[in-house]
Amino acid sequence: MSPLDTLARVLEGNGLVTAFAFVGIVIWVSYLVSDLLTGGRIHGSAIAILGGLALAWLGGTATGGSRGLADISVLSGVGLMGGGMLRDFTIVATAFGVNFDEIRKAGVGAAISLVVGVLGSFVVGAAVAFVFGYRDAVSMTTIGAGAATYIVGPVTGSAIGASSDVIALSIAAGLVKSMMVMTGTPFVAKAIGLNNAKSAMVFGGLMGTTSGVAGGLAATDPRLVPYGAMTATFYTGLGCLLGPSVFYFVMRALVGG
């Protein structure tokens, strides 16, 4: 056995530890790029997240799989490190020491933002579907639900019997949204007043995509993360509740069948 085979076996057999080392290198390079190429203007973590997405594209292209870099066997640990369990566990950890009064003060605005965010995404997504020629209630509802999050889309689509290509489109719309929120937030943060706990909670409720909000706020100001993440985690549930019911009925009333 060549030393390279042995190395591959060690990396595969210790997936999570390999992922720690690998992500460490990605972040180190990203901070170098941030310092040397942008003079620190673009935050290192924003570059790291963008780099992660680029690597996911490379991984997906190389393997044809759906889990980005995690489909490359020596890097399968990235899947565990970036999976739902550790993501949610570390998000909860950011809440330690957060001031409860801040959350109470933003309560009403955050609740309104959830409803506005879900409905707004539904309407925008359904309108785009209509413009592109998807004019039946089932397809418009499913694509509108995908514009909410890439979980609400397929859940809604399967519930109301959408075809699999429409469901795939709804997932793609949700993925585009999540990635745009991840990468775009630091650039618009100042313009939309994203510098306090209250606006972060409103932001989380409007955007809803937990990965997008978590990544976008992390690249803007990590101290905003717990506030945005807290409201965002209610969004997908609300979307799954409204999508196949209220939203579908309204669509059917509007366009028929």
Place this chain on the structure above:
Amino acid sequence: MVIYGTGLLAGCYLAGVFLGDLLGEVIGVEANVGGVGIAMLFLILASDALIKRGRIKPVTRQGVAFWSAIYIPVIVAMAARQDVVAALDGGVMAFTAGALAVVACFLLVPVLSRLGGSGEPLPEPDTAGDA
């Protein structure tokens, strides 16, 4: 002991996700409803109460602080395992739907943030980039 902090965090996480799943079943949706948010509330209330009574030693705090600090690297790993190829394959319509939804929501952030008075900006960060 460090594990007391991590244990408290894990307990809050499991309790929150459990309640979120129950809530999803009660209202009949195939999703966890706010589990992580509920877990965060538990952790905030528990840490608040324990800190006020002086029951949290610095070393206990470290058991949570590590996981809180490892958050951004986890997010980078999360980005690296997204289905970017599928997002790009969705074509113009999927891209337009996702992008317009984001733009609309960005524009609504300042509008809704003003409801009931604007929030106080967080103080200037002292340690930029301690990820």
